[in-house]
Amino acid sequence: DIQMTQSPSTLSASVGDRVTITCRASQSISTWLAWYQQKPGKAPKLLIYKASSLESGVPSRFSGSGSGTEFTLTISSLQPDDFATYYCQQYKTYSQTFGQGTKVEIK
Amino acid sequence: QVQLVESGRGVVQPGGSLRLSCVASGFTFSSYGMHWVRQAPGKGLEWVAFIRYDGTNKFYGDSVKGRFTISRDNSKKTLYLQMNTLRPEDTAVYYCAKEGIGCSGDGCPFDYWGLGTLVTVSS
Secondary structure (H helix, E strand, O other): OOOEEEEOOEEEEOOOOOEEEEEEEOOOOOOOEEEEEEOOOOOOEEEEEOOOEEOOOOOOOEEEEEEOOEEEEEEOOOOHHHOOEEEEEEOOOOOOEEOOOEEEEEO | OOEEEEEOOEEEOOOOOEEEEEEEEOOOHHHOOEEEEEEOOOOOEEEEEEEOOOOOOEEEOOOOOOOEEEEEEOOOOEEEEEEOOOOHHHOEEEEEEEEOOOOOOOOOOEEEEOOOEEEEEOO
C-alpha cells in the first residue's frame, strides 16, 4: 500500500495567518491527491481534488499544489471556521490511503 | 441535494456480525462507485471497501479482507457492509462515501459522505 505522511501533526495559528500543511507519499501518485477538512463529530468535507482543483463551494483561500510525492495544502488567511483537522488522501490505487491528519488549533 | 444516511449501529461481541446500510438520495446512485470508510475513536480515517457502480468489482482494505463484504442494491439505492468475525479493533464510526470527479483510472476523491454510524465491538 502507498503510505501517506502529513506534517505537522498539530499546528497552532491565529486568525489571518497563512497556513501550510505538507503531505508526502511513499511512491509517486502523480496528482491523484485530495484534501479533506473534518470538524469534531462531523463527516469529512472534500476541499481539493487532483492535487490543486478546488471543490465547488469551497472558499478560494484554500489551495493545493504538488505532484509526484510531495503536496501542500495552503490556507491563505485562516478564518475562525477553519480550525479543524485536515487529511490528505491518495487515490492512485483502489486501496486508497489517508494521511494521519493535521489538527489546526487556535494559538 | 445529495444525502447518504447510514444505519445499523450497535454494540456487538467479538466474533459477532453486523450489517450496515447506507441509503442514497439526490443523485443517480447506479452511476457511481461507493465506498465505506471508518474512523476509530480519536483516530484518523481508514478506507474499508469499494464497490463499482454496477457491483461487478469490489476491493477491500487488508484489515477487513475475508471478514467484510460490500454489496449494493441499485433498485433500492442502498449500499451495504456485512461485517463478520468482528474484532475490538473494528470499533469505529463507519461512513459511506460517494465517488466524485477528478478520478484516476482506479480511484476517485469522495465528494459526499454520510453522517456515519457507530459500531462498537466489546464483550
